[in-house]
Amino acid sequence: MKNKKNEKDLALPQILNLDDDFSLIKRFIEGDESTFSVLVQRHKEKIRNIIYLTLGNHDLVDDIAQEVLLTIYKNLSRFRFESQFTTWLYRITINKCKDHLRKINIRHIFLSFKDSDEEPGYEQSPETSDVKEIVHKAIEKLPDKLRIPLLLKDIEGLSYREIAESVQCEIGTVKSRIFRARESLKTLLKPYEQELL
Amino acid sequence: MKYFYKSNYRAGGKYELLSAYLDNELSDEDVKKLEEELQFSKELQEKLTELKKIKQLTISSIKPVQENPFFEARMAAALKIKNPWHYKFRRFSPVFSVIALSIVLMIVLRYNPKIIDRLVDQQKSSITAFYKENLKPLLYTANLTNEDIFNFAFYHQLPLDSKKKQYLLLGSDKNGKQYFEIKDAGFIQNMNNLARFSKNLNLTETQQRQMDSILASYAGDLQAQVLVNEKNTVAINPNIWNFNKAIAIDLISFAQKVNGKESLKVVPPGYNQLPSAKALKQMAKEIKSAKNNKYIFFTSDSIFSDQYQFNKGEFNKEMENWSAEMNKNLKQIDKQFKNFNVNIHFGDNFAKFQKGSSQNKGFNVYIDSNVCRVDIPEIVIPPIVLPNMGKLSEKIDSLIKYFGSYSFSIPNPGKDKNFNYKYFFSDSSKGYKFNYKAFGFDSSFTPGNSRADQMLKKRFKNFSFNPDSMASIFKMFMGDSSNGREMQKQLKNFEKRMEQFQKQMEQMQKQLKKNVPEEQQGKPVEI
Numbered sequence: 103m104k105n106k107k108n109e110k111d112l113a114l115p116q117i118l119n120l121d122d123d124f125s126l127i128k129r130f131i132e133g134d135e136s137t138f139s140v141l142v143q144r145h146k147e148k149i150r151n152i153i154y155l156t157l158g159n160h161d162l163v164d165d166i167a168q169e170v171l172l173t174i175y176k177n178l179s180r181f182r183f184e185s186q187f188t189t190w191l192y193r194i195t196i197n198k199c200k201d202h203l204r205k206i207n208i209r210h211i212f213l214s215f216k217d218s219d220e221e222p223g224y225e226q227s228p229e230t231s232d233v234k235e236i237v238h239k240a241i242e243k244l245p246d247k248l249r250i251p252l253l254l255k256d257i258e259g260l261s262y263r264e265i266a267e268s269v270q271c272e273i274g275t276v277k278s279r280i281f282r283a284r285e286s287l288k289t290l291l292k293p294y295e296q297e298l299l
Numbered sequence: 300m301k302y303f304y305k306s307n308y309r310a311g312g313k314y315e316l317l318s319a320y321l322d323n324e325l326s327d328e329d330v331k332k333l334e335e336e337l338q339f340s341k342e343l344q345e346k347l348t349e350l351k352k353i354k355q356l357t358i359s360s361i362k363p364v365q366e367n368p369f370f371e372a373r374m375a376a377a378l379k380i381k382n383p384w385h386y387k388f389r390r391f392s393p394v395f396s397v398i399a400l401s402i403v404l405m406i407v408l409r410y411n412p413k414i415i416d417r418l419v420d421q422q423k424s425s426i427t428a429f430y431k432e433n434l435k436p437l438l439y440t441a442n443l444t445n446e447d448i449f450n451f452a453f454y455h456q457l458p459l460d461s462k463k464k465q466y467l468l469l470g471s472d473k474n475g476k477q478y479f480e481i482k483d484a485g486f487i488q489n490m491n492n493l494a495r496f497s498k499n500l501n502l503t504e505t506q507q508r509q510m511d512s513i514l515a516s517y518a519g520d521l522q523a524q525v526l527v528n529e530k531n532t533v534a535i536n537p538n539i540w541n542f543n544k545a546i547a548i549d550l551i552s553f554a555q556k557v558n559g560k561e562s563l564k565v566v567p568p569g570y571n572q573l574p575s576a577k578a579l580k581q582m583a584k585e586i587k588s589a590k591n592n593k594y595i596f597f598t599s600d601s602i603f604s605d606q607y608q609f610n611k612g613e614f615n616k617e618m619e620n621w622s623a624e625m626n627k628n629l630k631q632i633d634k635q636f637k638n639f640n641v642n643i644h645f646g647d648n649f650a651k652f653q654k655g656s657s658q659n660k661g662f663n664v665y666i667d668s669n670v671c672r673v674d675i676p677e678i679v680i681p682p683i684v685l686p687n688m689g690k691l692s693e694k695i696d697s698l699i700k701y702f703g704s705y706s707f708s709i710p711n712p713g714k715d716k717n718f719n720y721k722y723f724f725s726d727s728s729k730g731y732k733f734n735y736k737a738f739g740f741d742s743s744f745t746p747g748n749s750r751a752d753q754m755l756k757k758r759f760k761n762f763s764f765n766p767d768s769m770a771s772i773f774k775m776f777m778g779d780s781s782n783g784r785e786m787q788k789q790l791k792n793f794e795k796r797m798e799q800f801q802k803q804m805e806q807m808q809k810q811l812k813k814n815v816p817e818e819q820q821g822k823p824v825e826i
Binding site for chain 2: 138139142143146147150151153154155160163164167168171172175233234235237238241252253255256257261262277278280281284285287288291298
């Protein structure tokens with residue numbers, strides 16, 4: 103199925119429109135900075151969603167999205183047109199999110215001295231009986247490596263290839279991680295089988 | 300946290316493939332194989348159902364992030380802040396420009412403190428020079444008559460053009476402030492004032508001439524009082540009010556001198572309390588001698604007062620040159636305008652005119668009830684078969700048409716240009732032969748009109764036109780109607796063609812001279 107997709111892509115010649123991403127980037131490089139606002143308008147929601155899915159925090163979405171877009175603005179003139187703009191965009195977004203998570207984790211190391219007994223896991227009893235809330239909390243408990251590919255696939259609908267390029271790993275790794283994420287999720291949700299049925 | 304998945308993980312197992320199958324990420328071959336296995340493996344089917352359930356739960360658990368309407372505005376603001384240095388510079392560039400300009404100005408003004416004054420003066424002088432360029436006296440074209448100057452003196456009105464359609468009026472309000480205005484001629488009522496003035500004073504011929512010379516002496520000075528140019532600038536010398544008084548005083552002074560008693564009666568209202576003759580003379584002298592070169596300039600965008608020296612001598616010279624050039628052109632036109640005679644014969648007996656016609660020089664036009672014949676003068680036609688006579692007869696035919704109803708207008712002749720029109724009436728004892736003159740022809744012919752009317756009605760009853768009076772014939776012939784002009788044009792064309800024809804004939808004559816017997820040459824041939 104995947105190969106079929108690639109064949110289709112090869113069969114169709116790529117016709118650039120005036121307003122496709124590459125054309126807009128070219129115009130931006132030539133000095134027409136107004137095209138950047140078109141790119142922002144076009145991709146902002148995707149960026150914000152990925153950030154939200156990756157970090158699981160509404161409050162940080164706009165700040166991180168802004169950082170992502172500023173990074174793109176500064177580096178857009180160096181874009182090499184070798185991959186799709188969205189792939190590059192998602193990679194920067196994921197990296198920004200990872201940076202943020204790393205900062206949080208570093209902070210968490212210092213905080214963990216105080217709250218060392220707070221261990222996430224299925225042993226903890228849930229405080230809510232709402233199915234969506236239970237699943238959401240279970241997803242949040244997944245490690246980043248599993249959670250991010252899972253959400254990029256199930257929520258954002260990215261292909262394994264796009265996810266692999268975004269998180270900078272092999273496609274096989276993505277496939278494996280998504281499966282492992284689902285298996286872990288199943289384990290985490292086992293105590294709530296009755297509610298979920 | 301690794302324990303979450305390790306316990307359930309089966310490396311390389313079919314479950315991972317099932318997960319990829321669920322995500323539509325397997326190749327066709329793998330899909331085929333897996334689907335075959337799925338048919339026979341209950342375990343795999345259960346696992347697929349389980350994975351589907353997990354995927355569904357994942358999708359349903361996450362709400363999309365809410366849109367932030369201010370995101371783009373925030374983004375734009377952030378871009379401005381985080382932009383590179385040149386963006387910041389561009390933002391403040393107007394401020395830098397103003398500062399730089401101020402510094403430059405300060406330096407310039409420090410070393411050239413009067414530069415602004417000089418610039419203003421320069422600008423001012425260039426603007427005024429622009430408006431003062433090529434000023435010409437407005438009243439030059441008005442051809443001021445003595446009557447006009449008289450009216451200006453006592454009624455403060457001056458015609459601005461030769462047709463006297465517009466007048467310049469001088470006035471003063473209750474506070475004594477003087478003003479002027481330009482009005483259409485509709486309101487002007489006091490005409491022939493000078494004639495009445497002269498009559499009431501009982502002037503002798505000599506005195507009349509004296510008064511005329513007084514008035515004429517002001518014409519030139521008055522012209523220079525109102526100047527105009529093609530930039531719609533009107534420049535008025537305030538001294539025009541003084542001239543107004545000066546002329547009035549001069550005339551009153553003259554009136555007192557020639558007829559002291561009667562002068563009081565003829566002077567218009569407001570001028571009847573006359574000072575002594577000596578005082579009047581002194582006043583006129585003072586006003587005349589007061590040279591004022593300061594004009595008030597009315598332009599399309601400003602009004603200003605400035606010095607202006609109108610060079611009357613230069614202007615007159617210019618006008619003389621222009622006049623000379625015009626005369627030269629007129630002479631050239633005159634040269635092209637040949638003298639010719641047109642003899643027109645009216646009658647009902649065509650044969651009677653044939654005898655005398657050949658003696659007349661010029662064109663002889665015979666008009667009968669049936670025919671119109673044109674004798675062409677001074678053309679020696681060789682006795683050969685003439686070519687292109689058909690065209691000539693067409694021309695004559697077209698001429699007949701116009702003779703049938705109208706005639707041509709006669710150009711205004713000069714002293715040396717005589718257009719002799721002779722009218723002959725065939726069987727009448729009285730023929731008419733007259734030299735056309737431009738002026739007064741109506742009065743000359745008025746006494747004979749009634750007799751001519753009777754005669755014409757009788758003689759022309761068979762003609763296509765029926766003139767009511769002799770005067771109407773003259774009007775028709777001399778009128779400036781479109782048909783009259785057309786006739787004139789036709790005749791000119793005809794004349795040109797005749798000249799060409801004559802030249803052609805002369806050439807042909809030269810060529811054929813050798814072959815034609817001498818005795819046959821020079822005999823006129825009837826057309």
